[in-house]
Structure formats: C-alpha cells, structure tokens
Amino acid sequence: MRGILKLAYKLLVNDKAKFTALIVGITFSVFLMVQMMAMFAGILNRASATVLNVGAPIWIMDPAVQTVANTIGMPDYVLDAVRSMQGVNYAVPFYSGGALVKLADGTYQSVTIMGLDDTTLFGRPPLLEGKLEDIYGENAFVVVKDTEFRKLENPSVGTQFEVNDNRGVIVGIAEVSSASLFGVPTLYTTYYRALQYLPNPRFTISYVLAEPKQASDIPRIKQQVQALGYLALTRDEFMDRISDFYKYQTNIGTNILIMTVMSFIVGLSISGQTFYTFVLENLEKFGALKAMGAKSRELISMILFQASFTALAGYGLGIGLCALLISLARVRLPDYAAMITYWDLVFAFVMVVIIAGVSSYFGVRRVLRIEPFEIFRG
Amino acid sequence: MATPAITAAGIDKFFGEGEARTQALRGVSLQAYFGEMLYIVGPSGSGKTTLLSVLSGILRPDSGSVAVEGTEIWKLGGDQLADFRLHKIGFVFQDYHLFPRLTTAENVAIPLILKRVSWSQAIASALKYLEVVGLKNRADLPPVKLSGGEQQRVAIARAITGQPDILIMDEPTASLDGDTGQAIVEFVKKNVLNDKRSILIVTHDSRIYQFATRVLKMEDGRLMAIEKGGPPV
Numbered sequence: 001m002r003g004i005l006k007l008a009y010k011l012l013v014n015d016k017a018k019f020t021a022l023i024v025g026i027t028f029s030v031f032l033m034v035q036m037m038a039m040f041a042g043i044l045n046r047a048s049a050t051v052l053n054v055g056a057p058i059w060i061m062d063p064a065v066q067t068v069a070n071t072i073g074m075p076d077y078v079l080d081a082v083r084s085m086q087g088v089n090y091a092v093p094f095y096s097g098g099a100l101v102k103l104a105d106g107t108y109q110s111v112t113i114m115g116l117d118d119t120t121l122f123g124r125p126p127l128l129e130g131k132l133e134d135i136y137g138e139n140a141f142v143v144v145k146d147t148e149f150r151k152l153e154n155p156s157v158g159t160q161f162e163v164n165d166n167r168g169v170i171v172g173i174a175e176v177s178s179a180s181l182f183g184v185p186t187l188y189t190t191y192y193r194a195l196q197y198l199p200n201p202r203f204t205i206s207y208v209l210a211e212p213k214q215a216s217d218i219p220r221i222k223q224q225v226q227a228l229g230y231l232a233l234t235r236d237e238f239m240d241r242i243s244d245f246y247k248y249q250t251n252i253g254t255n256i257l258i259m260t261v262m263s264f265i266v267g268l269s270i271s272g273q274t275f276y277t278f279v280l281e282n283l284e285k286f287g288a289l290k291a292m293g294a295k296s297r298e299l300i301s302m303i304l305f306q307a308s309f310t311a312l313a314g315y316g317l318g319i320g321l322c323a324l325l326i327s328l329a330r331v332r333l334p335d336y337a338a339m340i341t342y343w344d345l346v347f348a349f350v351m352v353v354i355i356a357g358v359s360s361y362f363g364v365r366r367v368l369r370i371e372p373f374e375i376f377r378g
Numbered sequence: 379m380a381t382p383a384i385t386a387a388g389i390d391k392f393f394g395e396g397e398a399r400t401q402a403l404r405g406v407s408l409q410a411y412f413g414e415m416l417y418i419v420g421p422s423g424s425g426k427t428t429l430l431s432v433l434s435g436i437l438r439p440d441s442g443s444v445a446v447e448g449t450e451i452w453k454l455g456g457d458q459l460a461d462f463r464l465h466k467i468g469f470v471f472q473d474y475h476l477f478p479r480l481t482t483a484e485n486v487a488i489p490l491i492l493k494r495v496s497w498s499q500a501i502a503s504a505l506k507y508l509e510v511v512g513l514k515n516r517a518d519l520p521p522v523k524l525s526g527g528e529q530q531r532v533a534i535a536r537a538i539t540g541q542p543d544i545l546i547m548d549e550p551t552a553s554l555d556g557d558t559g560q561a562i563v564e565f566v567k568k569n570v571l572n573d574k575r576s577i578l579i580v581t582h583d584s585r586i587y588q589f590a591t592r593v594l595k596m597e598d599g600r601l602m603a604i605e606k607g608g609p610p611v
C-alpha cells in the first residue's frame with residue numbers, strides 16, 4: 001500500500017500548479033478561520049482580565065452582573081453574611097469602578113479604579129517599583145504598567161494628579177498578567193480610599209471575594225449566597241459568564257462566527273473545486289490504473305490520501321502563518337489581543353477534515369464510475 | 379497441440395437499449411495459444427476492441443464464457459477480476475495512457491507497485507525493462523519529452539514489467555509512422571513474445587501483418603475467417 005500512496009503523492013505534488021492552488025486555498029482558509037477565532041479568544045480573555053489578575057477563587061456579585069466592568073453595588077451586610085457562612089475561609093470586599101483623572105496638561109482620562117481590602121490587600125498585583133505599604137499613605141495609588149500606561153503620560157513614583165477632583169499620588173508601579181479590554185489605565189488603591197474618592201452610591205461593594213475552606217465547600221457556599229439573593233461563581237464560571245456575554249449578548253460573537261463560516265466556505269469551494277478538477281484531469285489515468293488491475297479500494301485510498309495530505313499541509317501552514325502573524329503583530333503591539341486556543345486548532349482541524357472529505361467524496365464518486373472499457377477504447 | 383492461453387466460447391455483447399440496441403459481438407468463439415502473436419483485423423466498428431476487452435477482463439459479455447489458463451474469468455468477483463488482470467494481463471493502450479507527472483521509470487513500475495512490490499525494487503525492475511526496450515537513458519524524463527515511438531516502447535515496457543502471460547495491444551501502430559510501427563512490432567515479436575506468452579494485437583495496419591503468427595478476421599461482430607496461418611503446433 002505504501003507504494004500506491006507514494007504514487008498518489010507524486011501524482012499530486014508533481015502537478016505543481018494544482019498542488020500550489022490547493023495548498024494556498026486551504027492555508028488561506030485555515031489562516032482566516034484561526035485568526036478570526038484567535039482574535040475573538042483574545043478579546044474574551046481580555047474581557048476577563050480583572051478576574052484573572054485578582055485571582056480570587058469565588059466571586060460573589062449581584063445576579064444581574066454580566067461582565068466584570070459593569071458592577072452593581074451590594075450592601076455591606078452581604079460581606080458580613082458571607083464571612084459567617086459555613087465553608088468560607090475568608091471573604092473580602094472588592095471595589096471596581098470608573099473615574100476621571102485630570103492630567104498635567106488639563107485633559108481628562110478615564111481610568112478604572114480597583115479598591116483592595118484594606119487589611120489583606122487581597123488581589124494586589126506584583127509591584128515593579130515602589131513599596132506596597134505606601135498604598136496606605138495619603139492619596140496613594142498604584143498604577144498598572146500596561147499598554148494603557150502611556151495614557152497617563154507615563155507616570156513614575158511620586159507623580160501627582162487629580163482623581164475625580166481629589167489629589168492623588170503614584171506610590172508604586174505594578175504589572176499584571178492580563179491586559180484589559182477596555183482601553184483605559186488601571187489604578188489600584190485601598191477599598192476605603194476608593195469609596196472616598198468616588199461618588200458614593202448607597203451600596204458600595206462591587207464584589208465579595210471569598211476563599212472556600214475546601215473545594216468541596218463551594219456548592220454549599222453557592223447555595224447560601226443564593227439564599228441571600230446574590231450569586232457566587234468560581235473564577236472559571238465567572239470568566240465563562242463574561243465570555244458568554246460577549247458571544248451571545250453582543251454582535252461580536254455573531255460577526256466572528258459569520259466571518260469564520262465565510263472563510264470556511266471560501267476555503268471549501270476553492271480547495272474542493274481545485275481538487276475535483278485535479279481528479280477529473282486524472283480520470284483517464286485512474287481508469288488506466290483500474291484496467292491494469294488496481295482495486296477500487298486502492299483508488300479510493302489514493303484519492304483520500306491526496307485530499308488529506310493537502311488538507312493537513314494546508315492546515316499546518318495556515319496555523320503556522322497565523323502564529324507568525326500574531327508574533328509579528330506583538331513585536332509592534334506588545335498587548336495585541338489574539339490567542340490561538342486549543343479549541344481554535346480543533347475547530348479548524350475539523351473544518352479542514354470536512355473540506356478534505358467533501359472534496360474527495362466527489363472525486364471518489366467519479367473515479368468509481370469510470371469504465372476501464374471506455375479508457376481502453378480511447 | 380499447444381495449450382490454449384485463452385478459450386472463448388459463444389460470446390455475445392450488446393450495447394445500448396431499445397431502438398439503439400446494437401450487437402457488437404455475435405457468438406464469438408476463439409482460442410489463443412501460448413507462443414503466438416494473434417492478430418484480430420477487420421473494418422472499423424466490427425467489434426475488435428470489444429472482443430479484446432471481453433477477453434482481458436475489462437468488459438463483461440452478455441453471454442458466453444472466457445477461460446484464461448483454465449480459469450473462467452467472468453465468474454470471478456470484482457477484486458479477483460482486478461487481481462486477474464494485474465497478474466495475467468499486460469495492456470498497451472492505443473493512446474498509451476502514460477502518466478505525464480511521473481518519470482518514465484515510475485510509469486513502467488506501476489504494475490509492480492500495484493502488485494505491492496516495494497518502490498525501490500519496482501523502479502529497479504522498471505529500469506531493467508526500459509533497457510529491454512532500449513530506453514534506459516530516458517528513465518528519469520517525463521514521458522512527454524519522448525517521441526511517439528519511444529512512448530509506445532515505454533507503454534510496452536510497462537505492460538511487460540509485471541511479466542503477464544497475455545499481452546493485449548489495441549492498434550499499437552495507429553499513432554506511429556509506418557517505419558516506427560513496423561520496428562516496434564518486430565521488436566515485440568523478437569523480444570517480448572516467448573513460448574509462455576500469448577500476444578493479441580488488434581490492428582488495421584496491413585504493413586505489420588507480416589509479423590503475425592495467425593490472423594483472425596472480424597466483421598460485424600463475427601469472427602469470419604482465419605486469414606493466415608493456423609494455431610502453432
């Protein structure tokens with residue numbers, strides 16, 4: 001059989017023009033599909049940046065919260081109630097909200113303020129510069145050094161500014177593992193200072209962050225929180241909820257899906273047609289092989305091999321091209337939001353298998369119908 | 379008397395349906411022997427190609443039987459029939475059907491590759507047969523770079539690499555000039571024919587009649603007469 005497949009390989013690859021067209025078609029289609037999905041995965045990941053960076057195992061929130069940025073304040077008793085729940089190791093308040101910073105030149109810049117629990121500073125980012133204790137100092141803020149950092153005119157430790165008409169000073173520069181989607185700089189401070197600086201609504205806690213004593217306590221905690229009228233989610237559940245929001249409640253998901261399907265259709269039609277033409281052009285040769293004694297099974301293997309070989313080569317090249325492009329983009333845009341997830345790879349693979357399957361199906365049908373007698377008659 | 383390689387009896391073959399139904403073969407019976415170069419001649423449309431196809435296992439007759447070396451080939455299943463062709467028959471197609479994207483040697487190796495001989499061994503034997511047809515120095519060229527006569531020799535090399543007992547050639551000289559055609563058939567008679575092999579040739583070309591050991595004439599689906607010679611004894 002190996003010789004027969006080698007024969008199939010040579011017939012395919014030696015037809016340089018067709019083979020190139022096939023490979024380019026599939027590569028391009030895979031590239032588009034994966035790029036599209038990688039972009040979306042990147043966006044979804046960014047949308048959950050706060051959840052990732054803070055890293056709390058359980059997030060307690062108002063049931064109407066859909067994304068991490070659109071918080072709904074909860075009254076203080078929720079914190080106390082959670083603290084006294086069975087199975088809770090500890091629970092801390094967390095504030096997240098928007099504010100306006102007035103820059104030295106008088107212009108305003110929106111920022112996200114994260115208020116960390118005063119006693120534990122739970123969820124604090126690692127500092128690049130400055131001392132953590134200084135966050136307790138007067139008007140102290142820690143700024144995150146991400147791509148949005150420059151929007152605050154690249155502040156350093158000691159830089160002063162105005163936040164919502166109050167004085168602020170940078171006491172530390174932090175880094176976070178995941179950049180946020182929203183395009184605004186992030187400032188960290190303590191929970192109570194955040195409340196002082198910000199317009200004071202009646203309910204102030206954005207999230208209660210909790211840690212269970214054991215993983216097995218999680219269902220019980222969820223139940224108790226639900227009885228209270230609130231929602232407790234694990235970190236992964238919260239991220240899924242945020243992803244679902246962008247996938248299903250905004251048009252982003254639909255559009256990405258349409259684009260992905262279109263890339264697939266384009267790839268399928270280019271590659272499918274080229275492959276079918278390839279088979280048609282070789283139809284007489286397949287017929288001659290049949291006359292010489294090749295069995296149908298062998299001819300089918302040849303066609304399947306040719307189709308899968310092209311599909312896999314195109315798949316590899318497409319993924320490679322996509323990875324290369326994302327890496328290149330990162331050279332210029334360090335925080336370029338795109339990531340190739342395993343799901344993207346699996347999805348694109350399935351699509352490529354479908355392309356190969358459909359293309360060879362029609363080819364095989366034609367080849368099985370050739371009458372060697374017709375070839376013999378010429 | 380020599381052993382028959384092929385014994386065909388009472389073969390009928392119809393084409394088409396209803397009004398358009400024509401009978402291409404009408405009760406054809408014949409025997410082909412080892413060691414002979416049997417010609418089938420006759421006017422166009424008389425059923426020569428149809429007969430060759432029935433004898434070589436690529437076209438099922440409507441009635442009658444074909445036994446090749448004692449095996450009733452039209453009682454074989456699909457895969458067995460394919461195996462029969464692979465192992466017993468060598469085909470030289472009228473327009474050669476060489477693969478333009480393969481080298482000459484690879485083309486010649488095809489029957490061996492279908493027989494699951496390893497690639498390198500198949501190519502090695504192919505070179506041997508290319509040497510037999512005098513084209514060893516063309517082994518790495520694609521067949522399209524070769525002249526018509528050379529391509530015909532490649533097709534012959536391909537038909538005999540599998541060492542078939544029966545060689546089938548339909549109009550082997552149709553696309554060659556007279557001299558080349560004669561040279562090729564003479565070559566086949568000298569180098570390819572042996573007493574364990576039977577060669578069946580369909581032709582219109584009277585210039586190559588001289589090489590036949592026996593000539594059968596077809597007309598309107600019937601075998602009419604033996605034009606020349608009898609079975610070799």
Ligand SMILES: Nc1ncnc2c1ncn2[C@@H]1O[C@H](COP(=O)(O)OP(=O)(O)OP(=O)(O)O)[C@@H](O)[C@H]1O
Binds near residue numbers: 377400421426427428
């Ligand atoms: N697939 C087919 N469908 C219908 N009729 C056919 C088919 N194949 C052959 N025939 C008819 O059968 C008859 C014999 O055809 P065949 O090809 O065997 O003739 P031939 O003697 O080889 O002719 P030529 O010398 O022109 O090659 C012809 O009348 C032809 O039209």
Ligand SMILES: [Mg+2]
Binds near residue numbers: 377426427548
């Ligand atoms: Mg004919």
